[in-house]
Amino acid sequence: MLDKNLEALRNKSIEIIDKLHNVKNQEQLKIIDARNGSKTACFNMKNQSLMLHSKYNPIQEAERIVDKINLDGLNSVIVLGFGLGYHILSLFNRIKDKGIKLFIVENDPALFKEALKYHDFSDIFNYDEFYLFLKPNIKKYELYNFINENVDIIFENIEILSLPSVFKYNRDYYNLALEEIKESIYKIEVNRYTTLKLGKNWDKYFLENIDLTVNECGIDNLKNLAKEQPVIIVSAGPSLNKNMMDLKAAKGKALIIAVNTALKPLLRKKIIPDIVITIEESKDLEDHLSNLDQIEGITSEMIEDMVLVFDPRVYPDVLRDWPGHLMVASLDFDSYIMNWLEKFMEYKGRIFSGGSVAHAALAFSYHIGADPIILVGQDLAFSETRTHVDGAPGKGSFIEDKLKNPKQYLQIEGINGEKLWTRIDYYRYLQYFNRMLKFADKNRTFIDATEGGARIEETEVMSLKKSIAKYCIEKSNINTKILDKIKSFKPQWGEGLLLEIRNIIDNISSIKDLARKGLEVVDQLIDALSSGEQDEVDRLNLKLENLNKRITQLKDNIIFYESEIHELHGKRNFAKKNSYDILNDFVDFYNRLTKGSTNTLNILNEKYEQLKRMGAQ
Numbered sequence: 001m002l003d004k005n006l007e008a009l010r011n012k013s014i015e016i017i018d019k020l021h022n023v024k025n026q027e028q029l030k031i032i033d034a035r036n037g038s039k040t041a042c043f044n045m046k047n048q049s050l051m052l053h054s055k056y057n058p059i060q061e062a063e064r065i066v067d068k069i070n071l072d073g074l075n076s077v078i079v080l081g082f083g084l085g086y087h088i089l090s091l092f093n094r095i096k097d098k099g100i101k102l103f104i105v106e107n108d109p110a111l112f113k114e115a116l117k118y119h120d121f122s123d124i125f126n127y128d129e130f131y132l133f134l135k136p137n138i139k140k141y142e143l144y145n146f147i148n149e150n151v152d153i154i155f156e157n158i159e160i161l162s163l164p165s166v167f168k169y170n171r172d173y174y175n176l177a178l179e180e181i182k183e184s185i186y187k188i189e190v191n192r193y194t195t196l197k198l199g200k201n202w203d204k205y206f207l208e209n210i211d212l213t214v215n216e217c218g219i220d221n222l223k224n225l226a227k228e229q230p231v232i233i234v235s236a237g238p239s240l241n242k243n244m245m246d247l248k249a250a251k252g253k254a255l256i257i258a259v260n261t262a263l264k265p266l267l268r269k270k271i272i273p274d275i276v277i278t279i280e281e282s283k284d285l286e287d288h289l290s291n292l293d294q295i296e297g298i299t300s301e302m303i304e305d306m307v308l309v310f311d312p313r314v315y316p317d318v319l320r321d322w323p324g325h326l327m328v329a330s331l332d333f334d335s336y337i338m339n340w341l342e343k344f345m346e347y348k349g350r351i352f353s354g355g356s357v358a359h360a361a362l363a364f365s366y367h368i369g370a371d372p373i374i375l376v377g378q379d380l381a382f383s384e385t386r387t388h389v390d391g392a393p394g395k396g397s398f399i400e401d402k403l404k405n406p407k408q409y410l411q412i413e414g415i416n417g418e419k420l421w422t423r424i425d426y427y428r429y430l431q432y433f434n435r436m437l438k439f440a441d442k443n444r445t446f447i448d449a450t451e452g453g454a455r456i457e458e459t460e461v462m463s464l465k466k467s468i469a470k471y472c473i474e475k476s477n478i479n480t481k482i483l484d485k486i487k488s489f490k491p492q493w494g495e496g497l498l499l500e501i502r503n504i505i506d507n508i509s510s511i512k513d514l515a516r517k518g519l520e521v522v523d524q525l526i527d528a529l530s531s532g533e534q535d536e537v538d539r540l541n542l543k544l545e546n547l548n549k550r551i552t553q554l555k556d557n558i559i560f561y562e563s564e565i566h567e568l569h570g571k572r573n574f575a576k577k578n579s580y581d582i583l584n585d586f587v588d589f590y591n592r593l594t595k596g597s598t599n600t601l602n603i604l605n606e607k608y609e610q611l612k613r614m615g616a617q
Helices: 002-010 014-021 058-067 086-095 109-115 142-148 171-208 210-215 240-250 260-268 285-289 316-321 332-341 357-367 399-404 424-438 464-471 478-488 495-531 534-553 555-560 562-568 580-614
Strands: 029-033 039-045 048-051 076-080 101-106 130-134 158-162 231-234 255-259 275-278 307-310 325-328 373-376 409-413 419-423 446-448
Touching: 002 014, 014 109, 014 130, 029 109, 058 086, 076 086, 076 171, 086 101, 101 109, 101 171, 130 142, 142 171, 158 171, 171 210, 171 424, 171 555, 171 562, 171 580, 210 325, 210 332, 210 580, 231 240, 231 357, 240 260, 240 373, 240 464, 255 260, 255 357, 255 478, 260 275, 260 285, 275 285, 275 357, 285 316, 307 478, 325 478, 332 555, 357 373, 357 424, 373 464, 409 424, 419 424, 495 534, 495 555, 495 580, 534 555, 555 562, 555 580, 562 580
Parallel strands: 076 101, 076 158, 101 130, 231 255, 231 373, 255 275, 275 307, 307 325, 373 446
Antiparallel strands: 029 039, 039 048, 409 419
């Protein structure tokens, strides 16, 4: 049995096979007989023995564990703990015909190898959607990355199944694994929400900004440039009213980074940040970033060296009107489309975002090596009734909204240990801050100088005035170094980009034509079904199937407007069907393809001509 399992597993990973060949038996692991005649495992740990499975009936126990999962709508199940595999076999029998992915996380190679002696797992190991994470230790983000590499990072529905005993014999390992899985699920939920809400604009704006993306300096050029230098991140929470003026003492001694909502309140106090960060696609961004030189006391000369770090999908007019320098920083879940573009230019760099621009600012500061990183105006809860600092667009009171939507609010611990109200979205942002800082380099210092709001874990609470006095002592040249990098940057895209865009234009034109033909065939098919002409139905079904195969061959080009069809995710079925519902789905699908193709072609043709005029670099 062992050899059969190893041979099946060999097709998945030679590395795992080598690991299992070198594994040594554990003296504390004993395989014993259960009451029903099955095998069960026992760990002898110090002064106690721990059973991995029931000592009476492990098979029945496994069925009860798996019964807890609702498989409807699932794409993936992640199992914590392999044990002797009873629950794995039970689960696989339920998912193997559904195409659901099966992830196994196991920390003990010796236990895993022992299980292979008693059960036939070859069908599982040969399953196309089987993924095994077999490692005694988990490095930071290792499991998180393993999961994200094998799932749809927007639409995956994931369920976690745990073998309860594993948290008793290796609590630290599986608690960390559980945290990383939950973080992956959280990111997918954020991505899904963001994509469905904002995706159409983001796709459109990415294409409209493509000339800026290829021609502006990326944050990869700033890696560790501010190593061991202080950075202050200024957000627009209401507590900023208390200590905003203290920032003047830090100018020139720390790099001051403002999120877009904090910019105008700072400028009104004559505080010029070195860097502004934005990731927002909304046209409302103009309220935060436009007409800056019309603020009383602010001239264009005062702000001409401000750097706007932008995601390629932000509202385009803001970038065109920005009075200073631009720098590219793509968000992590945009990488699929940035990866395409970076085949034809240099790597621009990535920053993680948990849905908030403040997360992006923290990730950027971490990327450039800053230490300490000081947070200001990052309330994430309501110490008073106000939602934002004075002068920020969107400022108001949360009280009225709380009365209308009480379920959107909860109480959490404040920075001084008190109970404060916060919104659910703010609470999620807080959780992501906590995750980011938990996995951060412990040698770096993170200071919460907000002086109000929620308690952010892994931070040292200190007033802004004391933070500046302690850490912002010497004159800093980091801003000068950043400006030098930007001014000396030379774009690296070439003729290959123009050829690629031309090819994509041709392919999307083909998709548009195929979608138009698909609509015609569906109309004919509905008529044939209504009149009962089975031969004609079969002929048209075959024609429709061939059209859809040709669309599938060109599907990589749909990434430029795939948000048009996100609502149909999981609906498309290109098999032969006579259902009127399926045909209606096809009509919707083809109409969305036509609309997306038309809009994308208009932008791409314009950008192609614009880049051609600029000339390949």
